[in-house]
Every structure is written in C-alpha cells, then in structure tokens.
C-alpha cells in the first residue's frame with residue numbers, strides 16, 4: 001500500500017465519511033453524557049464488523065490484523081460545547097444549546113473512516129488497530145480514566161489529531177516535544193477581619209491584601225520561569241466585599257496556570273503558593289491556595305511527531321507539513337495517552353479560506369474536504385508504524 005493509493009481510497013469513501021460526520025453533528029453531547037454519540041459509533045462499528053467494548057460513554061474498537069505486529073491506537077474525542085448553533089446549517093444541532101463547536105464530530109468521522117479503510121485491509125494488516133473513542137475532552141477529561149481502565153495497555157503507539165481553523169485544508173502541523181501546555185486551576189481564598197470602613201486600623205482589609213497578591217503573582221512567570229520556557233498565569237475572577245463602607249474580610253480569586261514542561265509546572269505551582277502565603281502574612285491576613293490539577297502537558301514522542309511530519313510532507317507537500325515553533329497554551333488530554341506510550345498528536349487544517357472563525361465559536365464551519373486527508377493520515381501512521389507503507 002502506498003500513500004497516494006490510501007488517499008484515493010479515503011477520497012472514494014468521503015461521501016460516507018461526510019454522512020457520519022453530519023449524523024454526529026446533529027447530536028452534540030457534553031462530557032460523560034455522550035450516550036447517543038456512543039450508540040451511533042457502536043452501530044457504525046457493528047456495520048463495519050469491528051468488535052468493540054464500552055464503559056461509561058467511551059468505546060474501544062479492535063481491528064485484529066491477519067499477521068502479527070504492533071498494536072497501534074487511534075484516538076478521537078467525542079464531546080461538544082454549550083454553544084447555540086446558528087440557524088442555517090442543514091444538519092444543525094438537534095440538541096438546543098449544544099454544538100460541536102470544537103470539531104470533535106470531525107475527529108470521530110475521521111476515525112470511523114480510518115476504521116473502515118483499515119478493516120477492509122484487515123487480512124493484510126501486520127498488527128492490531130485499537131480505536132479509542134474518548135468522552136469529556138472539554139470538561140473533566142475522559143483520557144485519564146480510559147488509561148486507568150487499560151485503554152493503552154499493550155499499545156505500541158498512539159495517534160490523535162485536532163482540526164484547526166487557522167490552517168487551510170491541505171495543511172497540517174505538529175512538533176516534537178510539548179504540543180499543549182498543562183492546565184491547572186488556581187483558587188485563592190483571602191481572609192481578613194471586617195469592620196467599619198472609617199476604622200481600618202481595627203481591621204484586616206482582604207481587598208488591599210488581594211490587590212498586592214495579584215500584583216505579586218505577576219512575577220511568578222516573569223521572574224521564576226526561564227524566558228525561553230512557555231508558561232502563563234491568568235487570573236480570571238475576583239470576588240469580594242459587601243458594602244462601600246465596610247472593610248472586606250473575604251476575597252476569592254481564581255485563575256489558570258499553564259506550563260509546557262512538567263518540572264516548570266511543579267515549580268510555578270509552588271511559587272503561586274509561596275507568593276500568596278508571603279503576601280498574606282505581610283498583611284496579617286490568612287490565605288488558602290488550592291491548585292486543582294488539570295490536564296498534564298501533551299509531550300509528543302519526537303520520533304512519532306517526525307513520522308507525522310514525514311508522512312504529511314509526502315501526502316501534502318513539504319510546504320504543507322509544518323513544524324510548529326511553539327506549543328499551544330491550550331490544554332488537550334491526549335496527554336494522558338502519550339504519557340504511557342509513544343505517540344503524537346497533530347493538527348489538521350480545516351478552513352476553506354483564511355482568516356476563519358476559531359474553535360469554540362458558534363461561527364465555526366470546518367471544511368469537510370479535510371476529512372479524507374485526516375483519514376488517510378491516520379491510516380498512513382498505522383501502516384507506517386506496522387512497516388507496511390511503501
């Protein structure tokens with residue numbers, strides 16, 4: 001099998017793939033509520049004769065090749081977002097208030113197309129393909145519990161992708177090493193002592209303390225992280241106080257801390273705590289800092305990211321297989337799969353023209369012409385890893 005033939009096959013089934021995508025687009029569901037989505041995937045796998053197992057709302061399909069070889073996993077995320085889709089789309093969401101506005105319908109359709117193509121060549125396959133349909137990427141994370149349940153046990157390599165409207169159809173990108181930052185949530189609870197605003201000397205003003213804390217936190221990234229290492233701390237909420245003439249005794253601040261490196265992530269978490277505690281002590285206030293661990297950073301195995309770029313260059317031309325120079329500071333829980341086994345995550349251009357509306361917007365309209373490219377690439381990664389690609 002060569003790459004061009006693979007792409008021709010993906011093109012030939014493109015109308016089927018589009019049908020799958022549109023059916024999934026109609027039924028967007030939130031994390032761990034993907035029951036209709038799960039049922040539709042199972043139904044499609046049944047029609048393809050691919051055995052599968054379910055737990056919670058995830059699906060794991062298995063294509064056992066006729067010859068021995070590695071086990072290669074493909075992953076597609078399943079969930080949607082609480083966004084109301086505009087009128088006009090002929091396959092508009094039937095779940096009012098919900099929309100596949102992150103393109104996960106595209107990912108599932110690509111994975112089903114890859115499954116169809118790979119199962120058609122099952123007897124010749126040197127190894128096993130594992131199809132991971134993963135819930136809850138946008139919310140609590142479905143990858144971590146899937147890994148805990150053994151989703152990548154015995155897997156030799158794993159590949160996943162995300163459609164990206166910042167690139168045109170026919171372009172892909174990725175990079176070795178960190179592709180997505182960690183995402184930790186920070187909750188800061190500052191406690192002071194309330195009293196009459198005319199007698200602040202008898203109080204501990206939580207607002208003044210919080211103000212200093214917020215300023216001091218700006219130094220966590222700028223003074224504790226190497227300027228060459230991507231990291232960001234953004235505080236998104238602040239609440240406190242009840243009346244203009246009462247000294248406030250309680251301020252709550254929340255934010256997000258992101259880093260592209262596990263060691264840097266640990267250091268910054270520690271610094272946030274130290275800065276908050278130090279400032280609180282200076283003001284006679286108390287503080288509780290809670291760091292809620294989010295997704296770990298997604299670290300691509302260098303050789304597997306290079307495999308993506310090499311195959312991408314062969315399929316789409318070197319000018320269209322782009323090596324990113326910096327990671328995204330957005331989170332992606334594919335990270336849990338590549339923590340366990342070698343693999344790579346990559347981005348698939350999905351825009352007809354640029355600029356285009358971004359992910360997580362109601363205006364997102366991915367161009368379905370990227371579906372066969374995604375399917376051919378995922379199949380090519382499997383076959384190449386099995387040593388079957390010419």
Ligand SMILES: [Zn+2]
Pocket residue numbers: 102138359360
């Ligand atoms: Zn998203």
Ligand SMILES: [Zn+2]
Pocket residue numbers: 102103104137162
């Ligand atoms: Zn997404």
